[in-house]
Amino acid sequence: MRILVIGSGGREHALVWKLRQSPSVTEVLVAPGNGGTAAEGARNVPVAANDCAALVELARKEHIDLVVPGPELPLTLGITDRMREAGIACFGPDAYCARLEGSKAFAKDIMRRAGVPTAACEVFTDADKALAHVRAKGAPLVIKADGLAAGKGVVVAHSTEEAVEAVEEIMRRRAFGAAGDQVVIEDCLVGEEASFLCFCDGTTAIPLPSAQDHKAVFDGDKGPNTGGMGAYSPAPVLPDSEAERLADLVARPILRELARDGHPFVGILYAGLMMTADGPRVLEYNVRFGDPECQPLLMRLEGDLPAVMLACVNGRLDPAMLTYSPRTALGVVVAAKGYPGSYPKGMPIEGLAEADALPGVKVFHSGTAFNDGRILAAGGRVLCVTALGDTLAAAKTAAYAALEKIHMPDSQYRKDIGQKGINRLTETGGARS
Ligand code: AMP
Ligand code: GLY
Numbered sequence: 417m418r419i420l421v422i423g424s425g426g427r428e429h430a431l432v433w434k435l436r437q438s439p440s441v442t443e444v445l446v447a448p449g450n451g452g453t454a455a456e457g458a459r460n461v462p463v464a465a466n467d468c469a470a471l472v473e474l475a476r477k478e479h480i481d482l483v484v485p486g487p488e489l490p491l492t493l494g495i496t497d498r499m500r501e502a503g504i505a506c507f508g509p510d511a512y513c514a515r516l517e518g519s520k521a522f523a524k525d526i527m528r529r530a531g532v533p534t535a536a537c538e539v540f541t542d543a544d545k546a547l548a549h550v551r552a553k554g555a556p557l558v559i560k561a562d563g564l565a566a567g568k569g570v571v572v573a574h575s576t577e578e579a580v581e582a583v584e585e586i587m588r589r590r591a592f593g594a595a596g597d598q599v600v601i602e603d604c605l606v607g608e609e610a611s612f613l614c615f616c617d618g619t620t621a622i623p624l625p626s627a628q629d630h631k632a633v634f635d636g637d638k639g640p641n642t643g644g645m646g647a648y649s650p651a652p653v654l655p656d657s658e659a660e661r662l663a664d665l666v667a668r669p670i671l672r673e674l675a676r677d678g679h680p681f682v683g684i685l686y687a688g689l690m691m692t693a694d695g696p697r698v699l700e701y702n703v704r705f706g707d708p709e710c711q712p713l714l715m716r717l718e719g720d721l722p723a724v725m726l727a728c729v730n731g732r733l734d735p736a737m738l739t740y741s742p743r744t745a746l747g748v749v750v751a752a753k754g755y756p757g758s759y760p761k762g763m764p765i766e767g768l769a770e771a772d773a774l775p776g777v778k779v780f781h782s783g784t785a786f787n788d789g790r791i792l793a794a795g796g797r798v799l800c801v802t803a804l805g806d807t808l809a810a811a812k813t814a815a816y817a818a819l820e821k822i823h824m825p826d827s828q829y830r831k832d833i834g835q836k837g838i839n840r841l842t843e844t845g846g847a848r849s
Contacts, residue, residue, distance in 0.1 A: 418481050418482075419482045419483075419484060420471070420482075421444060421447075421484045422471060424453075425782050425797070426707055426749070427487075427706070427708070428449065434717065435722055441722055444459070445458065445480070447463040448461065448464060449461070450784050450794070455786075465485075465489060469498075471499075472495075472499060472502050476502060480504060482504075482725060483495070483504055483507065484506075484507050488704055491509060491514040494514075496510045497510050507682070507726075509679075509682055510682075513683075516674075516681075521598050526673050531669060534602075540599050546587060546601060547580060554576050555575045555578065555579055558602045559599055559601055560600040561595045561598075567642075569596070571585075583601075605690040605697050606693075607693065608691050609628065609631075610689045611647070611689070612667075613627070613686045614685050615724060616683060616728060618675065620671075621668050621671055623659040624738075625656060626651040627648065627713055628653065630644065630832075630833055631644060632645070633830075640757075643707060646708060646829075646833030646834070647747055647833075648746035649745055653836075671685070680731075682728050685703065686709075711778075712746060715741075715802055717738070719738050719739055743806055744810070746802065747801065748801050748819060748830065749797050749799070750822065752826060753826040761795070764791070764792055764793075765824045768799075768822060774818050777801070777814060777818040782795055783795015801819050808841060809834075812833065812838065815833070
């Protein structure tokens with residue numbers, strides 16, 4: 417089987433690494449890939465992840481059997497529809513279903529139709545009406561630009577002034593362009609967040625083990641939000657014993673609604689959850705693997721990933737295809753100093769082979785490039801150093817021990833990835849999920 421992976425992050429490196437382990441795979445191409453995907457034995461091809469026409473052309477020319485889009489942008493642009501028209505299997509939802517991530521108002525509407533628990537909200541296309549609503553309701557409120565805004569379109573406003581400022585920024589100053597033509601204003605929820613992903617074949621949704629991301633840039637969840645500074649699986653806040661019940665609550669009703677609309681959902685449905693005192697609430701849907709959640713999740717996956725993905729495309733997903741290591745996997749993101757603001761590039765990275773050689777450790781590359789035989793930093797998030805351990809604490813120790821081997825000037829990483837889970841396990845007497 418010949419596979420084309422689309423994207424250039426740590427998630428895509430992990431996908432390449434896992435897909436290549438299948439005996440049925442002969443070659444993996446990545447558009448455009450990174451230093452890690454090249455070192456993994458995949459062929460990087462300089463085609464941008466959002467250039468659907470060029471991606472279809474590449475898939476045709478290279479006789480690709482399965483396309484695996486990593487990020488949301490090609491999905492919202494309709495890459496699955498274009499590949500389907502060309503007769504090429506693509507593991508991802510069509511453009512209609514991808515609006516679950518591409519439009520927060522669309523996601524809220526489907527959640528309402530499907531009866532999925534989520535924060536109460538109102539949707540506005542008129543800035544004056546949005547501002548009047550904010551002033552009448554008062555803080556705390558969450559203001560969300562409707563469209564894709566590179567993870568920056570959500571403001572959790574603790575004062576009414578902040579909420580007013582967010583509406584002004586999104587709707588009047590158009591900080592995110594057309595993505596802010598509509599805003600969703602919703603109630604602020606309190607609790608611990610968790611990532612809940614399912615493999616979907618249009619009608620069947622099979623949960624992956626739970627995971628938890630760390631969105632804030634600094635220790636203790638301080639500082640601005642990033643794409644994610646580290647993740648681990650399983651997350652004690654969402655025990656495996658809850659997975660089927662959660663799939664019934666937040667995934668299967670959505671699949672039913674989309675199928676009824678004539679668009680069965682194929683691919684990964686990712687629910688970002690807030691575990692509140694009143695039960696789980698959906699904060700958002702993503703229509704792809706999370707980055708960095710993908711890295712620890714794929715470290716634990718024991719099945720044949722390309723076979724699972726093809727089964728999803730063909731509507732034949734079977735739970736028996738999916739087995740996972742009972743161990744915990746934990747990944748720590750190494751970022752360039754200054755990220756998520758402006759940051760330097762081009763720093764040399766040393767010690768990657770030494771870290772990778774440690775037992776149970778895999779270093780996934782996010783923003784790296786090969787240059788004259790050296791690996792250089794080429795993005796905000798640069799690496800995701802991931803390790804398996806028999807417990808969450810052991811996985812954390814192993815990942816940070818691997819980090820000690822790696823040297824990169826002008827870098828930063830959080831020191832407390834996994835700590836919330838460890839604290840929870842300590843409080844509950846060490847029960848493992
Ligand atoms: P989203 O892109 O919708 O997941 O929002 C990004 C982040 O904003 C989430 O990971 C939460 O930390 C926060 N957030 C979103 N919606 C809410 C809400 N209703 N209440 C509290 N925090 C929220
Ligand atoms: N890690 C969160 C995301 O991929 O959206």
